[in-house]
Amino acid sequence: MIKPIRCFDGNAKPDEPFWRVSARGEAEINFDGPISEYVLLDDETAVRMADAFKNDLYAAGKGGPVTVRVNSPGGDIFAASKLRAIMLDYPGEITTRVDSVCASAATFLLTAGKRTLMMDTASLLIHDPSLFVLWADIDIETGQTIVDALKAFKDNVLAAYESRTGLSRERLSKMMSKTTYMSARDAVAYGFADEILVGQQAAPRLGNNFINTLKYYGSVPSYVLSLAETESRNEFADAARRLQDYIQVYKGV
Numbered sequence: 001m002i003k004p005i006r007c008f009d010g011n012a013k014p015d016e017p018f019w020r021v022s023a024r025g026e027a028e029i030n031f032d033g034p035i036s037e038y039v040l041l042d043d044e045t046a047v048r049m050a051d052a053f054k055n056d057l058y059a060a061g062k063g064g065p066v067t068v069r070v071n072s073p074g075g076d077i078f079a080a081s082k083l084r085a086i087m088l089d090y091p092g093e094i095t096t097r098v099d100s101v102c103a104s105a106a107t108f109l110l111t112a113g114k115r116t117l118m119m120d121t122a123s124l125l126i127h128d129p130s131l132f133v134l135w136a137d138i139d140i141e142t143g144q145t146i147v148d149a150l151k152a153f154k155d156n157v158l159a160a161y162e163s164r165t166g167l168s169r170e171r172l173s174k175m176m177s178k179t180t181y182m183s184a185r186d187a188v189a190y191g192f193a194d195e196i197l198v199g200q201q202a203a204p205r206l207g208n209n210f211i212n213t214l215k216y217y218g219s220v221p222s223y224v225l226s227l228a229e230t231e232s233r234n235e236f237a238d239a240a241r242r243l244q245d246y247i248q249v250y251k252g253v
Helices: 043-061 077-089 104-110 140-165 169-177 184-190 208-215 222-230 233-251
Strands: 028-031 066-070 094-098 101-103 115-119 123-126 180-183 195-197
Touching: 028 043, 043 066, 043 077, 066 104, 077 104, 077 140, 094 104, 101 104, 104 123, 104 140, 115 184, 123 184, 140 169, 180 184, 184 195
Parallel strands: 028 066, 066 094, 094 115, 101 123, 115 195
Antiparallel strands: 123 180
């Protein structure tokens, strides 16, 4: 048996899930850390982890919509690939979401979502596959084998990215080679994400012309004018209709 190799600092054990199911009763699974703190070279351990994730996904979603939040620095490419396959096989619609950062192997999971949402402050990172070797005695033949393996890994990643974004493999390869950081806006522009989630903002005030028009109705209650001054421009039409109703009721029309 090949023992799992730790690749991220932490306290998790190889068999412990590196995701959690939402405790709020919602169909949601969260990845808030590495896609495994280990490289799961042991097939038995990898299979157990994949089965555990599949059971949690199907139990949470019950065949219906599920949100998978991916906020992760990356991790084991093999584990990420297996989880992606499980997500793609799930019969219901999966929405993936990034609230902070999704990097490296974790981006595999985003490509399994029918829709991908990103907070306006979230980021993506893609780069070429790499291998960390410490105090290893590597000859030319072994070195070439490692290079060939990394090229194969990259080819697999490019297939997933190409399917998700529609960008050419050549362009995506260059983005990976130079290590590309993407803001939420960039991620949508490149096709890695579909929608940006905007945090709460102060509502812009309506124009003075609209406010002055209200005053022609006569003694308009101050709370009506206050409402007009705080309505957002995006809701202008609805706000105007509501204000018309308030004023007509006030004047007994």
